[in-house]
Amino acid sequence: MTHAITHINTQARKLWRDIYSQPLSYAVTLLIAVFFIAQPIKKSVATDVSIMLWLLGSVLLISGKVKLSALQSYRKTIIAGFAFFFVALISLLLSDYPADLQKLEPEFRLVLLPLLIVGVYYSGFSTRQLVFALLLGSISYAWITYGQSGRFEFMRRAFGDENPVGFGNGAFLLSAVSAYFCLSFWKTSKSISAVALLASTLYLYAAIASGTRGSFLAIPLIAVFFIFHVRSLKVVIASLTLSAILAAAIYQSPLQHGIDRAIKNVTSYVKGESNNLNSSVARLMLWETAICMAKEKPVFGVGTHQFRPASQDQSLNCKSNLRPFVQAHSLYFNTLATMGLTGLACLLLFGFFLCRESLNVRPDSPHKYAVVIATLTIAGYSLTVDAFFIRFIAEKHLTLLGLMLAIILHQQQRSASQQ
Numbered sequence: 001m002t003h004a005i006t007h008i009n010t011q012a013r014k015l016w017r018d019i020y021s022q023p024l025s026y027a028v029t030l031l032i033a034v035f036f037i038a039q040p041i042k043k044s045v046a047t048d049v050s051i052m053l054w055l056l057g058s059v060l061l062i063s064g065k066v067k068l069s070a071l072q073s074y075r076k077t078i079i080a081g082f083a084f085f086f087v088a089l090i091s092l093l094l095s096d097y098p099a100d101l102q103k104l105e106p107e108f109r110l111v112l113l114p115l116l117i118v119g120v121y122y123s124g125f126s127t128r129q130l131v132f133a134l135l136l137g138s139i140s141y142a143w144i145t146y147g148q149s150g151r152f153e154f155m156r157r158a159f160g161d162e163n164p165v166g167f168g169n170g171a172f173l174l175s176a177v178s179a180y181f182c183l184s185f186w187k188t189s190k191s192i193s194a195v196a197l198l199a200s201t202l203y204l205y206a207a208i209a210s211g212t213r214g215s216f217l218a219i220p221l222i223a224v225f226f227i228f229h230v231r232s233l234k235v236v237i238a239s240l241t242l243s244a245i246l247a248a249a250i251y252q253s254p255l256q257h258g259i260d261r262a263i264k265n266v267t268s269y270v271k272g273e274s275n276n277l278n279s280s281v282a283r284l285m286l287w288e289t290a291i292c293m294a295k296e297k298p299v300f301g302v303g304t305h306q307f308r309p310a311s312q313d314q315s316l317n318c319k320s321n322l323r324p325f326v327q328a329h330s331l332y333f334n335t336l337a338t339m340g341l342t343g344l345a346c347l348l349l350f351g352f353f354l355c356r357e358s359l360n361v362r363p364d365s366p367h368k369y370a371v372v373i374a375t376l377t378i379a380g381y382s383l384t385v386d387a388f389f390i391r392f393i394a395e396k397h398l399t400l401l402g403l404m405l406a407i408i409l410h411q412q413q414r415s416a417s418q419q
Contacts, residue, residue: 028053028123029133032403036137036174039396040144040160040167040206050109050116050395056123057115066118073361073412074117074405080350081110087346088304091339095303096313103305109398110350116399120406127181127367127407128189131196134178138202141171149209158209168210169381170396175203176218176377177370177400184367208250216250218380219243225376226369282322283329283384290328290337292318301340310337331382351375354401361408362415371404 031049038045060066071078088107092099145158160167178200185193207215223239289311293302296318302310307327311320328334336344358371378397 022124024122025124025126025129028056028120028125029129032120032125032130033133033136035395035399036133037140039137039170040141040162043161043395046395050399053119053399054112054115056119057117060118060122061115066122070121070409070413071114071117073409074114074353074357076353077350077357077405078114080346080353081113084343084346084350085111087300087339087343091300091343092304092306094300095306097303097306097309099303099306107304109395113398113402116402117406117409120403121409121413124410125403125407126410127370128192130403130407131178131181131185131192131199134174134181134203135195135199137174138178138199138206141174141206142202145206145209157211158206164210165212165214165385168207168212169215169385171203171206171210172212172215172218172381173374173377173396173400175200175207176222177374178203180370180373181367184370188366212381214384215377215381216246217383218377219246221376221380222373225372285320285322286325286328287330287333289318289320290330290333292316293337294340297340299340299342301336301338301343304338304343307334307338327386329385331386334386351379354405358405358408362412365408365411368408371401371408374401374404 031052035046035049038049057066061068085104085107088104089101092101092104141160144160148158148160157164158167162170178196182193182196182200185196220243223243226239227236290307293307293310293316296302296316302316305326308324310316311318311322312324313319328337331347332344335347355372355375359368362368374397
C-alpha cells in the first residue's frame with residue numbers, strides 16, 4: 001500500500017512538473033478534449049473550440065513565433081486546400097442559381113486548416129495527449145448512445161446532436177484512428193495502447209448503434225493500402241485476417257438486416273426489377289442526376305451547394321423525381337455535380353497530398369500511418385454521403401486531420417533539434 005501511494009505521488013509530481021514546463025500543451029489538450037466530448041452533445045461548443053484553435057494559430061503567426069516556412073512540409077496539401085476553396089468560389093459565382101457567399105463556410109475551413117496546424121504544433125501537443133482526448137470523447141459518444149439506443153439493446157438509432165449517418169460515420173472514424181493508435185503503441189506503452197483500445201471499442205459501439213452501414217466501406221480500403229504499401233507477407237496475412245474478422249463481426253451485429261436489405265435493393269435496381277425508393281436506391285438515382293449535371297456543366301459544375309435547385313431545374317434536363325435533396329449523398333458525385341471536374345480534381349489532390357506528405361515528414365515515426373488511416377476512412381464512407389463539407393460536421397474531420405499533421409510536424413522539429 002505504501003509503495004502504491006509513493007508511486008502515485010511520484011507520478012503526480014512528475015505530471016505537475018510537466019504541466020508547469022508546458023502549460024500551453026496542456027491547455028490545448030483540454031480544449032481538444034472538450035472538442036471531442038462536445039461533438040455528439042453540442043456542435044456549437046465544438047465549433048467554438050475550433051475557432052479558439054484558429055485564433056491561437058493566427059496570434060502565433062502575427063507575433064512571429066511561428067513562420068509560414070514551418071509548414072513547408074505540407075505545402076502541396078495546403079495549396080490543394082486553397083485551390084479547392086477558390087474553385088468553390090468560382091463555381092458559386094458562375095452558378096445560374098442565386099446564392100450568397102455564406103454558403104462557402106464549409107470550404108473556408110480548408111483555408112483555416114494551416115492556422116490549426118500552427119497552433120497545435122507550437123503547443124507541443126503529443127500523440128499520447130490525443131489518445132487521452134479521444135478516450136474522453138469516446139465516453140461522451142457511448143453515454144449519448146446508451147441514452148438514445150435503448151441502453152445496450154440497439155432498439156433505437158443513436159444520433160447525438162446530428163443525424164444518425166453523421167453521428168455513426170464520425171464515431172467510426174474516431175474508432176478506426178483509436179484502433180490504429182492501440183496497435184502503434186503496443187510495443188512502446190501497453191497502458192496507452194489499452195486506453196486507445198477502450199476508446200476504439202466505445203466509438204465502435206456508437207457507430208453500430210447509429211445503424212449506419214456506409215462507414216464500414218473503409219475497412220477494405222485500409223486493408224488494400226497496407227497490403228500494397230507495406231508489401232510484407234505478414235502484413236498481407238494480418239490485413240486479410242483482420243478484415244475477415246471485422247467483416248464477420250459487423251455482419252453478425254444488429255446491422256445485418258440493413259446490410260442484407262441494401263444489397264438486395266441495389267441488386268434489384270441494377271437489374272431494373274425494382275423502383276423501391278429506399279435509401280440505397282435513392283442514392284443511386286441521385287448519383288445518376290449528379291452525373292447528368294456534370295455532363296451539362298463539366299468544368300465548374302452547377303454551383304457550389306446548388307444541387308437542390310439544379311435538380312429541380314426543368315431547363316437543365318436533369319430534374320430528379322425524388323423529393324428535393326440538398327446533396328447527392330456522395331462526396332465525390334456531389335462535388336462532381338456542383339463543382340465539376342475541376343473541384344473533384346482539387347479534392348482528390350488534397351487527399352493524395354495529405355497522405356503522401358504526412359508519410360514523408362516523419363517516415364520513422366511509429367504512428368506515421370495515422371493520417372492515412374483517417375483519410376481512407378473518410379474516403380470510404382464519403383462514397384455514400386457528402387458529410388465532409390457540410391456545416392458543423394466538417395470540424396470532426398478536418399480538426400482531427402489537422403491535429404495529427406501538427407503532431408507529426410512537432411515530432412519532426414523535436415527530432416531535428418535533438419540531432
